Amino acid sequence: MANVISNEYLGQDMHLLKIEGSFKGEMGQFYMVRAWENYPVLSRPISIHNIEEESITFLYRVVGEGTEILSNLKTSDDVKLEGPYGNGFPKVTGKVALVGGGMGVAPLYLAAKKLKQMESVEKLDVYMGFRDEAILTEEYEEYADELFININGKVTDDLDVDKYDYIFTCGPEVMMESVVNMAKGSNTKVYVSIEKRMACGVGACLVCTCKTQSGNKKTCKDGPVFLGEDVYYA
Amino acid sequence: MPNLKVKIASAEFKNPIVMASGTFGFGREYGEIYDIEKLGGISTKGLTIKKRDGNNGIRIWETPSGIMNSVGLENPGIEGFIKNELENLKKLDVTTIVNVGGATLQEYVDAVNLISKEDVDMIELNISCPNVKAGGMAFGIKEESARNIVRVIRNITSLPLVVKLSPNAEDIVRIAQVCEEEGADGVSLVNTFKAMAIDINNRKNVFENTYAGLSGPAIKPIALRMVHEVSKNVSIPVMGMGGITTWKDAIEFIMAGATCIQIGTANFMNPSAGIEILEGIKSYMDKEGIKDLSEIRGII
Numbered sequence: 302m303a304n305v306i307s308n309e310y311l312g313q314d315m316h317l318l319k320i321e322g323s324f325k326g327e328m329g330q331f332y333m334v335r336a337w338e339n340y341p342v343l344s345r346p347i348s349i350h351n352i353e354e355e356s357i358t359f360l361y362r363v364v365g366e367g368t369e370i371l372s373n374l375k376t377s378d379d380v381k382l383e384g385p386y387g388n389g390f391p392k393v394t395g396k397v398a399l400v401g402g403g404m405g406v407a408p409l410y411l412a413a414k415k416l417k418q419m420e421s422v423e424k425l426d427v428y429m430g431f432r433d434e435a436i437l438t439e440e441y442e443e444y445a446d447e448l449f450i451n452i453n454g455k456v457t458d459d460l461d462v463d464k465y466d467y468i469f470t471c472g473p474e475v476m477m478e479s480v481v482n483m484a485k486g487s488n489t490k491v492y493v494s495i496e497k498r499m500a501c502g503v504g505a506c507l508v509c510t511c512k513t514q515s516g517n518k519k520t521c522k523d524g525p526v527f528l529g530e531d532v533y534y535a
Numbered sequence: 536m537p538n539l540k541v542k543i544a545s546a547e548f549k550n551p552i553v554m555a556s557g558t559f560g561f562g563r564e565y566g567e568i569y570d571i572e573k574l575g576g577i578s579t580k581g582l583t584i585k586k587r588d589g590n591n592g593i594r595i596w597e598t599p600s601g602i603m604n605s606v607g608l609e610n611p612g613i614e615g616f617i618k619n620e621l622e623n624l625k626k627l628d629v630t631t632i633v634n635v636g637g638a639t640l641q642e643y644v645d646a647v648n649l650i651s652k653e654d655v656d657m658i659e660l661n662i663s664c665p666n667v668k669a670g671g672m673a674f675g676i677k678e679e680s681a682r683n684i685v686r687v688i689r690n691i692t693s694l695p696l697v698v699k700l701s702p703n704a705e706d707i708v709r710i711a712q713v714c715e716e717e718g719a720d721g722v723s724l725v726n727t728f729k730a731m732a733i734d735i736n737n738r739k740n741v742f743e744n745t746y747a748g749l750s751g752p753a754i755k756p757i758a759l760r761m762v763h764e765v766s767k768n769v770s771i772p773v774m775g776m777g778g779i780t781t782w783k784d785a786i787e788f789i790m791a792g793a794t795c796i797q798i799g800t801a802n803f804m805n806p807s808a809g810i811e812i813l814e815g816i817k818s819y820m821d822k823e824g825i826k827d828l829s830e831i832r833g834i835i
Contacts (some may be wrong), residue, residue: 500604
């Protein structure tokens, strides 16, 4: 059990939940989050937004019963976290772009922070697309060499894939697929963070299958980050 | 120290806590999180003679107090299991149960023939998966078809044989009796209830397969009743399951007659559910002065 430090409403059903404690986690990994007893039955897989020495932060949108409960958490309420789980983004070198759509920007904050600390990363640009209004732009700006914000359009319109060695993307599958297609035939490697309904979170139950060129993969265990060109998009 | 050991035919369990098929993989995943060797047994993901990729579309859906799944028996096939998983599973100090499914009698026979050559502790014959033809639920609905398959399989394996029953059976007590008559060493029940969900916004079925299997606390009272009815009407051991989430649930199933209990959905609610249930049972026995679970088994 851990305690809530804050649970800030950011608008458009999005919240930033900060929890007290010293937690592990790499960019792109997730925790199974639970703030209730037996119902709803399943915990909620949520990617790590940020980790500091004495806290972990999750950026989430209210989409159902579980996230509704999370949104009502108050300071010092109890939360149960299992993790960190999954394979996150790889450590890379050269010029890197992070491309997030909507709630998909969540794991890219920790990615930006970690990549910025790596001397091997020469350039780090962040692209964020939102339907109505941008959130947390100042926070992302702190780590981005250049920050591109797109409202109610296509975040990929601003993106020139050839400028980068690596692109990490998270958001709607149609957006990630379009990034992957843009990079086809170039030398740019694209890594996508896939979201699926999960139950166990550890690779035992096979409900979060992601179809790839090398067969069925477990999104929770083999992913959630996959090489973009390997994934068959829904 | 209370005695928690139980035995089904020659298969010995150091305690009655068994992880249910399909919720515990082949023992690797949860083994990274806690000491799974404290558990009594592990039933593998359902295996078929051929590798299966499972069902398309949504595979999991929550309901009030339950979940529906439509995994569709995704598995590496018996040979893939023997090649890549069995060695690791055997190293664990737990009783290993291999869960076997099939679409035809011949598929069951081929799978059981292969696995019977291996050093495993028990076969759980799955005639109850509602999600695919290969799950064999067709064999578990009617008495005659259940009798036929158990007779054939009993003749080709000397491994302890437990038959996993469907709550969707026409008469689950009769099916259990037939299993006993044909030489099964035990029965395990219940598998999931055939269920469905509809997405009213898209006016479509949630699951590509339309129907899925309901599990979790929602089914516990019905599962308990079925375990009770079956236990009263067979003399072979019963492995009871269906929504067991707490040690109190487990004690209820034992009082209803179960020799072992299997934990499924609860693993998803709390990865250490099995250990916590085991500890709860021990404290209860200590508090009540129970030396052996046989003192309370089937007392209702």
